[in-house]
Amino acid sequence: MITVYTWTTPNGRKVPIMLEELGWPYEVRTVNLGQNEQHAPEFLQISPNNKIPALVDDEAEGGPLSIFESGAILTYLAEKSGRFLAPSGPERYKALEWLHWQIGSLGPMLGQLGYFAVRAQDKTPAAIERFTEEGARLLAVMEKQLAQHRYLAGEEYTIADIAAYPWTMAAASFLKDALAEAWKDKEAVRRWLKDVGERPAVQRGMGVPKV
Template identity: 65%
Template sequence: MLVLHTWTTPNGRKVPILLEELGLSYEIHFVDIGRDEQFQKDFLGVSPNGKIPALVDHGAEDGPLSIFESGAILTYLADKYHGFLAPSGHARWKAQEWLWWQVASLGPMLGQLGFFAVRSKEKAPLAIDRFTQECGRLLGVMEGRLAKCPYLGGEEYSIADIACYPWMVGATTMLKDALGRHLDGKPAIDRWMAALAGRPAVQRGMAIKPPVGL
């Protein structure tokens, strides 16, 4: 049994997308980060950093295995179930390259922009400008890659695309006003987003939400 601890954030939707793409059965435990449930003792036993998502694989070879950090979870599942990550060669490492680009750059920068430009009641113009410019630069990097190949890892859809997609949905919706012109003139990104949005597993993963009343 796979048990996923997650919430309805960009990071929280990556793993459900992959689980749906792999056609796996799994159980979701929603961790309401708005109520600081990520800092409860039971969850910290699964994710010591107090962040979602986290996965517990009760069917792991040497007994139950807890994994936190979305990039590690995506790689683990892709390797164990042989899907959406090449087992070796250039294709594997290009997908890993762009996966970690998302984890280290795209996600953190969009997250900071979201805080300073949208969620913070007190606006800090210097911070907003700093993160807007850096996010614009990263969107240019992504556009350049996707102008050369259909997917971030190359010719095949992979966990790199799965990792980036929920963040790009956020960039083009919640952060649309903040990013402004940086979203314009990105036909390769637009094409890529349309392709992923049309995948049924992506739609199911993006639609996760806690039961009413939770």
Template identity: 60%
Template sequence: MITLHTWTTPNGRKPVILLEELGEPYEIVPVDLRRNQQFEPGFLKLSPNNKIPAMVDDGAEGGTVTLFESGAILTYLADKFGKCLAPSGPARWQAMQWLHWQIGGLGPMLGQLGFFAQQDDAFALDRFVKEADRLLTVLDTQLGSSQYVAGDDYTIADIACYTWVQAATERLQAPLGDILASKADLQRWIALVGARPAVQKGMAWQV
């Protein structure tokens, strides 16, 4: 059985969506960030960086596998069940580079923008609005030449990017509304990915 220790954040929803895509059984253990449960000793044994999500697979070949970091969890699950990531070749590395682009850029920058959008710091807000615009332009340009983020196949790169873009669409309209609305290929992709039943179920998960 796959057990996810997670919460209702963009990173926390990524493995939920993938498991719904895979159609595999799983259990969710909520880690309530509002109550600082990510700092509790039991969770720190799973995720020493005190961040969600974390995963335990007690049905793994060779013994139980415990992982933290959403990108590692997505890659593990996609490889184990043979879906949403090519097993080898150029298609695999296209997906992996965009997955890591999201982890290293899109997610952290949109997260910082979300923070500074609530602060009285015009300099910081301007900086992160400009960086968010740059990153969303990169994504929009990529989607102008392919159906999905890493090519013509839906992959874990789409799942990783979608949760953050959707969160920005819903929560950051004040600083990003015009920026998001002007990107036609990004809007096409948001609708395409958002129409998937597994994505809808993963995004709707609540405690």
């Protein structure tokens, strides 16, 4: 059995989406970030960086395997299943390229924007401006790519799309006021959001965990 440790954040949605796409059974363990459950000693043994998501595969080759970091988990599941990531060649590296772009750029920058522009009680104009500009720049990067290709890594749906979708949805909803100007000319990104969002597995995964 696969056990997923997660919460209701963009990062937390990625692994359930992937597992729903695969149609594999899995168990969900909630890690309530608002109650600091990510600092519990038992969770730290699985995810030493205090972050969700994390995964434990009791049926992994060689015995139970725990993995933290969403990109590592998505890559593991893709390789284990043989789906959503080419086994070799340019298609594989394009998918990994955009997966790491999401992990290293889109997620962190939008996360900072969410904190400074929405959640922080004391607003810091310089920080809000900085992360608004970077969020807009990253949406423009997506727009250019998706204007040329159906999906982020090309013409096939991959783990790069699974990783990017929850964060792009956050940019279109939770951060829509901060990024209002940036959304005005993002027709290709909107088309991609619609296409990915209509996948039944994505709809189910975006509802996990149920709290």
